Amino acid sequence: MISDYEPIVGRSTIEELRLLATKLSGKVIQNINSTFTGGGVAEILSRMVPLLEQLSVDARWNIIKGSAEFFQVTKKFHNALHGRKEKITDRDFSIFTETSQRNMEEMELYGDIIFVHDPQPVILVSRKKDIGKKWIWRCHIDVSHPNEAVWQFLKPFVVQYDAAVFSAPAFSRQLPIRQFLISPSIDPLSDKNKELPQQTIDSVLAKYGIPKDKPIITQVSRFDYLKDPIGVIEAFELVRKSIDCSLVFAGGTASDDPESDKVLAEVKERAGINPDIHVLLIPPGSDIEINALQRASTIIVQKSLGEGFGLTVSEALWKAKPVVASAVGGIPLQVKNKITGLLSYGIGGTAFALRQLLTNPQYAKWLGENGREHVRYNFLITRHLRDYLLLFLTLEHPQDIIYL
């Protein structure tokens, strides 16, 4: 319930959400993406749409249809837009276009505002010239270094939208349409972020054999080279020379990422028999375990080489944990260096920052508390809701100052 957030963000924040929502009375917001389950977009929509409804906004959610072949192509597009090397063929483009054409014909576009998420349904905007309406494209992907062929293919559709939304300033492109910055968010009431009793935390530590009597440094992330797991171990080993502590590297493998098993094997090999390094393969759906590991940690690391937004950082900050993270993707938005955490650029810098925090617990506590407040005002789902409400209202008001 929307009112459940009141003790966390304050009554006035919820009152303002209700007030903004009343200004959208009579408008239908039609969200369109490619799946109801799995993936970050579906997770956000599954929380966001019910909350919008509770605010009396008529928000609905539809998905496009597509064959396995179509989704293989969209996966390739996704990776290519993220800057990964992908071989995209003409046939891939024609599969994408044909399926999109079918969806254009079959999908009922009834919303006053049609809110399209990610590239899969991007072509639907071609119907704008027939049906009008307001169209928004929400790009959840880091397109700062996209595969040009894919970007140039998508761009003629993107520019037909009334507005585009990106998660970080660096993700935006020069486009002839309005672009907005809306960061993703975490839900403080979800299993991954809610308060846990000490008993639960202790039982998770006991389950994985992690000692409680020394500081715990944790990185929670998929087994992916971009998360630099080997770099994390190397930084930890530098710290461990002078300070007795443990490292927990907790994450899962992704079924759509053939590399993840290889990375896991390499990490395990690199960790070797070091009793202070705990490499944990956490099964999907173990949000409470992840939550407990984060809460049990002394410091949380996110030493990624590349990130979409890196919401695990906000998850850690929300638990008032001091964070050491790389300045990539959306991380600098979450970690303001020396105020809400420490930013680092290499293994040596990460080790230095870890030592600094382990030997200065008061400073670490101050950073953690600032981090929690930073997340409270900037990265919780209530701020995300407010931004979406404002985004919808902005479509009717092109000025920089809007009087509602």
Added chain:
Amino acid sequence: MGVSWTAVVIPIAVFLVALVAMFWLRRRIYDRLMRWFERNRWEAGKMLLPTLRTPSILWNLFISAYLGLVVSILPAAWKSPTGKGLWTLFLVSVAVSAVNILSGLTVFYGQKFRMPWHAMLVTRNVVRVIIIIVTLLGVMEVWGVPTTHLFVFVIVVILAAALAFRDTAPNLFAGFQLSATQQIKVGDYIKLETGEEGYVTEIRWNSTHIKALDESIIIVPNSRLLQRTIINYGHPLKQAKEPFRFSSRTHLTELTGLKAKNLRELVDILKMAPDAVVYYHTHRFLEQHHYLTPEPSNDFAIWVSDALGNEVLGERLASVDTFEFPSLGVLRERLVSIIEEYLATRSNGREAMEEREFHFMKSVSAIFPTPYAAHDLREFVEALRKISLGSLYFHIFESRLRLGRGLNDFTIWLKDSLGETELGEEIARLDPYTYTLEGLRSALIQLIEKRIK
């Protein structure tokens, strides 16, 4: 059989002495009550006394006659019915007086608390019925008629009535208590521990009406007022010519797609950028980190120091005190001139690494009314405790600089609508950029509370 003269004289003497004593006692009680009513300003009491004037004479007569009868030597066959007769007359006259008094009080308080006419009639009739039943029971007791059945019936009726009026009765009695003790009066500003607050506009027989800060009327059952801790701030302060209506503001960040990787690019784009860009980059830190004591810094200074490693220029840009500037145009000119002065004598300097370029963004503000309104300083300070940080931010920062009003909204209202020039200027002198938003709220509240005292 002759009757001794004493048999006649003694009862008459007892009757006369008792009568004198009773009148003396009546006078004393009357005077005492009069003084007590005066002292406690109980208007209803003044109305009571004249009602009792005639009946109290009758009671004196009945009691004196009864005492005379008791000492007389009349035969028991005469004495007993006469005594019972006197008691009956006494009870009936007490009942008639009670009916008059309680009916009068019901009407008096009913009108005072704006009790609906039908409720007043029902209450009056219920009171009358109760008095009649009690008198009837008394009279039956006097004449030795069994009363058990009637007594049980009355108890059942009373219980049923108590059940029916279980919610109303406490409120009614609380209303009497509130009126008698004068703890809360119409016009007082009260705050309940449960959060309701505002000026008392009406005290009715069962509820009290409070005008809240959002101008809605809160109806609080009287019994709740007595059960809760209440802060009573007393009577209204000087009324403003126009109420202060609080607005709030929230914003969305719009990306311009423009980015700079060195000083020349930074200054060239800054010169052309709309005011909304200048506003965003000089207030972003404050908006996102308002829980910290803010760095007196803007995004340009932070970027020049961190991404270009030029701490000298970074410090110069950071030293620009936003509070000194009356408009965004002048602020922009100052920032541009600092960078251009630097570039006039030095090279463009180092370029930012990839992904650390300066991204120009702008702030799209949505301003909307809140339900809060203040007509005087008390309402103003209480609303200030409740409004969102967005609302505080809007009236202090955005209206002054972005909307070009030159002064913050609070100062303008205090001076123009309330005539509180000194307080308004004191608030205008406060540099809001050196506070956290919560700290700023506290500082404003302190200043206003001090003024109210």
